[in-house]
Amino acid sequence: MKKILYIILDGLGDLPIKELGNKTPLEAALTPNLDRLAQSGLTGTVFPVGKDISPESDVAVISLLGYDVLKYYTGRGPLEAFAEGLNVCKGNLAIRVNFAAVEYDGLAIRDRRVKRSLTLEEAGNLAKEINSKVTLSNATFEFKNTAGHRGVLVIRGMHSSLSGHITNTDPAYARDGLFSRALDKFNNSVQESRPMPGFEDSLEAVEAASLLNEFTQKSHQVLNNSAINKKRVSLNLPQANMVLSRSCGDSLPELPSFSSLYNNIRMGSFVEMPVERGIALLTGMDIVDIPSSTGHLDVDYTIWAKVILDALKRYEGLYIHIKGPDEPGHDGDFVRKKKVIEMIDKFFFSGLIPEIDFKDFIICVTSDHSTPCLKKAHSSQALPLLISGAGITPDGSLSFSEKAAKLGSLGEMQGSQIMPLLVKFARDGSENNLKVSP
Numbered sequence: 001m002k003k004i005l006y007i008i009l010d011g012l013g014d015l016p017i018k019e020l021g022n023k024t025p026l027e028a029a030l031t032p033n034l035d036r037l038a039q040s041g042l043t044g045t046v047f048p049v050g051k052d053i054s055p056e057s058d059v060a061v062i063s064l065l066g067y068d069v070l071k072y073y074t075g076r077g078p079l080e081a082f083a084e085g086l087n088v089c090k091g092n093l094a095i096r097v098n099f100a101a102v103e104y105d106g107l108a109i110r111d112r113r114v115k116r117s118l119t120l121e122e123a124g125n126l127a128k129e130i131n132s133k134v135t136l137s138n139a140t141f142e143f144k145n146t147a148g149h150r151g152v153l154v155i156r157g158m159h160s161s162l163s164g165h166i167t168n169t170d171p172a173y174a175r176d177g178l179f180s181r182a183l184d185k186f187n188n189s190v191q192e193s194r195p196m197p198g199f200e201d202s203l204e205a206v207e208a209a210s211l212l213n214e215f216t217q218k219s220h221q222v223l224n225n226s227a228i229n230k231k232r233v234s235l236n237l238p239q240a241n242m243v244l245s246r247s248c249g250d251s252l253p254e255l256p257s258f259s260s261l262y263n264n265i266r267m268g269s270f271v272e273m274p275v276e277r278g279i280a281l282l283t284g285m286d287i288v289d290i291p292s293s294t295g296h297l298d299v300d301y302t303i304w305a306k307v308i309l310d311a312l313k314r315y316e317g318l319y320i321h322i323k324g325p326d327e328p329g330h331d332g333d334f335v336r337k338k339k340v341i342e343m344i345d346k347f348f349f350s351g352l353i354p355e356i357d358f359k360d361f362i363i364c365v366t367s368d369h370s371t372p373c374l375k376k377a378h379s380s381q382a383l384p385l386l387i388s389g390a391g392i393t394p395d396g397s398l399s400f401s402e403k404a405a406k407l408g409s410l411g412e413m414q415g416s417q418i419m420p421l422l423v424k425f426a427r428d429g430s431e432n433n434l435k436v437s438p
Contacts, residue, residue: 065258322344
């Protein structure tokens with residue numbers, strides 16, 4: 001059996017940008033290694049979850065690994081809380097949160113991510129203050145910071161179960177069932193959580209929304225008075241004085257193990273963020289630890305390639321998720337996004353591809369969603385996909401980009417189709433196994 005390298009470049013997709021000659025950051029970027037992979041293989045496009053769906057990373061990743069998200073998904077909060085070692089039992093409320101900067105009244109939002117300026121030490125100390133100074137009526141809670149401005153919150157009712165069918169306090173995301181959907185336009189103020197439509201009479205949802213609103217108000221008071229935030233003000237930095245919540249869930253998804261789905265393949269995962277780590281753990285994939293960041297992407301990506309080459313000795317495949325392009329997309333920084341893509345190509349792929357024997361590998365590169373710089377949010381357009389490696393006859397693709405991928409022989413695929421096809425191709429070695437009907 002050939003080994004599988006399944007590489008997801010988070011938020012890679014984009015829309016044409018005037019300042020880049022009406023090209024996307026990927027089209028404008030210098031990516032000789034990705035282009036060579038496309039030239040030696042097959043390309044096409046993929047909708048990670050489905051057409052007209054702008055997925056969050058968690059939903060997209062579950063689908064890209066071959067799982068039916070409508071059957072298994074229970075919310076992003078439980079995934080991230082589980083990844084961070086917090087206990088999530090059925091009936092607990094698990095929530096994905098952000099530190100944010102708001103006006104003193106706690107309503108008008110100045111910056112939803114504190115301008116990405118919050119250090120790990122600051123976030124950790126603010127989390128300690130919240131845990132020690134906030135008390136909820138009829139509930140206990142655990143709050144934990146994760147990466148940068150991000151965190152997780154688990155609320156446990158003392159007398160009743162809680163329902164995850166409640167709305168977000170983060171105005172940038174609306175809820176469609178258990179899914180959160182990024183909004184193009186929104187009222188930039190902290191929202192009151194309420195039971196979702198259809199759950200207005202659910203005592204568990206009413207109690208969950210009430211407790212989340214109580215936590216939001218009380219933690220805001222603590223953060224407003226924190227010495228850490230007073231120091232940030234003196235340094236002309238935005239206060240991290242609000243916790244915005246989204247993607248609640250009240251149970252962990254019961255995902256079949258990856259090995260049971262794919263005939264005992266031993267798969268490792270190399271992922272940066274808590275949500276991808278939680279999915280990997282729940283599917284039974286091993287975690288390949290990412291070395292601590294040096295703060296320099298050229299150094300980090302070079303090291304990552306070496307770590308992955310070493311890990312490949314222990315596994316039949318690796319799922320690799322690189323966050324890089326997503327953040328500049330959310331910030332609307334197309335120059336930075338183009339540069340990050342180029343650095344991934346120059347330092348990650350150039351350190352990885354020359355060191356593997358193509359006759360022993362199947363390599364797939366795609367993304368979990370598009371994060372257009374003009375929108376500063378996820379969108380639903382199809383994403384570029386390439387599959388290269390052993391036994392694959394090139395289809396004539398010249399480059400790896402949104403525009404070029406539309407001409408590829410793979411056509412349009414759904415995210416859940418990719419992993420089964422990669423596994424079958426790695427075992428059978430027949431290119432026909434990659435052909436799918438629209």
